[in-house]
Amino acid sequence: MKNTVTYNYRFLKLAFGLDLFIILCIGGFSYKHTQDLKKSVELTKHTYEVNIELKDLLTNIKKTEISERDFIISDDSSFIDNYNRGRIKIAENLKNLDVLTQDNALQQTNLDSLNKAIGQRLFYLSETLEDYKSGNLNSPGFKSSFELGNLKMSSIEKEVEIMMSHEDNILYERKKQSEKALSRTPIILYSVLILTLLLLLVAYAIINRDLKAFKHTNEKLNMFKESASLSEIVSRHGSWTCHIDDETYEFSDNLYRILGEEPQSFESTIENFMTFVHKEDVEKLTAQVERMVVEQNLPFIYYRIIRKDGEIRHLKAYGEAYTNDDGENKLIGTTADITDEVHNFQIIEERNEELERNNKELSAFNYVASHDLQEPLRKIQTFISRLDDKESKNLSEKGKMYMDRIRKAADRMRLLIDDLLQFSRTNRADSVAELTDINIILEEAKQENLEVIVEKKATITYDEFPEIAVIPFQIKQLFINLLGNALKYSKEDVTPHINITYEKVAAKKDVNLHYMPENFYHKISIKDNGIGFEQEYAKKIFTLFNRLHSRDEYSGTGIGLSICKKIMDNHNGLIIAHGKPNEGSTFTVYIPEQLS
Numbered sequence: 001m002k003n004t005v006t007y008n009y010r011f012l013k014l015a016f017g018l019d020l021f022i023i024l025c026i027g028g029f030s031y032k033h034t035q036d037l038k039k040s041v042e043l044t045k046h047t048y049e050v051n052i053e054l055k056d057l058l059t060n061i062k063k064t065e066i067s068e069r070d071f072i073i074s075d076d077s078s079f080i081d082n083y084n085r086g087r088i089k090i091a092e093n094l095k096n097l098d099v100l101t102q103d104n105a106l107q108q109t110n111l112d113s114l115n116k117a118i119g120q121r122l123f124y125l126s127e128t129l130e131d132y133k134s135g136n137l138n139s140p141g142f143k144s145s146f147e148l149g150n151l152k153m154s155s156i157e158k159e160v161e162i163m164m165s166h167e168d169n170i171l172y173e174r175k176k177q178s179e180k181a182l183s184r185t186p187i188i189l190y191s192v193l194i195l196t197l198l199l200l201l202v203a204y205a206i207i208n209r210d211l212k213a214f215k216h217t218n219e220k221l222n223m224f225k226e227s228a229s230l231s232e233i234v235s236r237h238g239s240w241t242c243h244i245d246d247e248t249y250e251f252s253d254n255l256y257r258i259l260g261e262e263p264q265s266f267e268s269t270i271e272n273f274m275t276f277v278h279k280e281d282v283e284k285l286t287a288q289v290e291r292m293v294v295e296q297n298l299p300f301i302y303y304r305i306i307r308k309d310g311e312i313r314h315l316k317a318y319g320e321a322y323t324n325d326d327g328e329n330k331l332i333g334t335t336a337d338i339t340d341e342v343h344n345f346q347i348i349e350e351r352n353e354e355l356e357r358n359n360k361e362l363s364a365f366n367y368v369a370s371h372d373l374q375e376p377l378r379k380i381q382t383f384i385s386r387l388d389d390k391e392s393k394n395l396s397e398k399g400k401m402y403m404d405r406i407r408k409a410a411d412r413m414r415l416l417i418d419d420l421l422q423f424s425r426t427n428r429a430d431s432v433a434e435l436t437d438i439n440i441i442l443e444e445a446k447q448e449n450l451e452v453i454v455e456k457k458a459t460i461t462y463d464e465f466p467e468i469a470v471i472p473f474q475i476k477q478l479f480i481n482l483l484g485n486a487l488k489y490s491k492e493d494v495t496p497h498i499n500i501t502y503e504k505v506a507a508k509k510d511v512n513l514h515y516m517p518e519n520f521y522h523k524i525s526i527k528d529n530g531i532g533f534e535q536e537y538a539k540k541i542f543t544l545f546n547r548l549h550s551r552d553e554y555s556g557t558g559i560g561l562s563i564c565k566k567i568m569d570n571h572n573g574l575i576i577a578h579g580k581p582n583e584g585s586t587f588t589v590y591i592p593e594q595l596s
Helices: 002-027 031-074 078-100 105-133 140-182 185-235 253-258 270-274 282-295 339-372 374-390 397-425 438-448 450-456 472-488 560-570
Strands: 237-243 248-251 298-306 312-323 329-337 434-437 459-462 467-470 497-506 520-528 574-580 584-592
Touching (some): 078 105, 248 253, 248 270, 270 282, 312 339, 374 397, 434 438, 434 472, 438 450, 438 467, 438 472, 467 472, 472 497, 560 574
Parallel strands (some): 459 497
Antiparallel strands (some): 237 329, 298 312, 312 329, 497 520, 520 584, 574 584
């Protein structure tokens, strides 16, 4: 190949040398005639340009007339667009003619007359169009404009004919000059040969440059080929090409390696490839390949191969049609070794099964917590109550103190079990969102806390809420917990006041929502005037069993706010807390406008 390229290069230099010698001998006879011929050709071309512009002008005027008539006949507004474009083209034609005839006084005079006639014709066209739009088709003005416009069109055609006749005379004279110039053919030939010589020199320089560029490109292609080969090895995939017209194949080196073979160790045929395919997948893959050749497309297909050492590998193939400049149809595809992905998927499946078993065990625990644990707890509380009623007078002061502690511990146990059950049942998968009147939900939450509200003489104010797509019983639990939290942590000497506000916000305008996926959210804020908290604990308070105060100061299990956070997670929303010691706290929840 290299010797052939070198030979062609030497032959090319020899051929160019002979051409240069011949052209130099002939070229001296034609220089002067080139200039004369050039001028003659330009003048002839100028005449043709004028005539063509005149014909184009006349055509555009007629098209404008036709567009107006079509509009009047069909009342189709698209013809008005053609009419307006025609007027623009007429103006362009007149402008071009003015430039082309600026060195010809007679034609400039004729052009002035033509311009006036065209202006009048367009005026009558406009008048006719306005009469039609006004519904005055039968008016004398419409008929008059129509007839006068036709007369002006005849005048325009005469003016154009006069100008074209004058240009024809000029063309005749210029043709005579051209024929005279052509009589000096030897000089013309010499001029052409000189030009050809220059072109050959330029062509030689270009070809020489292209040969160097080709060599550089070839080196880059070789580097790319090596890089692509390394990429296939690293990513564990191989490429292949199917020539659809003759159903032949080409396999890359790494496709052989995926099969456990040395590169190009056997002929690249579909029959040879099928010998590696798992027997259970041969029929499926064969049908897909036959379909691929017919439809010139291979969607993702999964199958297994067995290497000669008995190892089973999982493969994924995909192909797309391609037609080159010669019209050859090909299907270019890639085959990836996804054995590791399949094994990882199997591991995930096993872990999912294990997780499902754990969930079943958790459900069993919930059952135990709700039945088996609560039953003995109820008996303990029952017997404590009986002891308190019937035997308290027989107990010493220390015994009464122990009984009181037992009662409180049993109550805390009851509350803890109830909260844990509530937390475990707050599960989005078991719930369906529906359009809900939040005002009703809020009233129900107030009723749940009514005893404490009355006891502490608390006031609760809130905005009017729209209907929102939520999981109703979970949002009710959210309000119960947040209202209960605000009432629990109120100041002893201050009447609790709780204010609940609502607004719809855009995610991009709220600093808390910059990383949230939806565009709009329902923002609900619950603000109280209680004891508040340090802002550094704003995130910790949502952690399960986390408490900022001891049980002796405030009752509770540390689960309520965790339930609130889980509810908002189920709604793909957000809950945040802001607090100041001795000033109060504000809990803000964001619920997506569209709950998926």
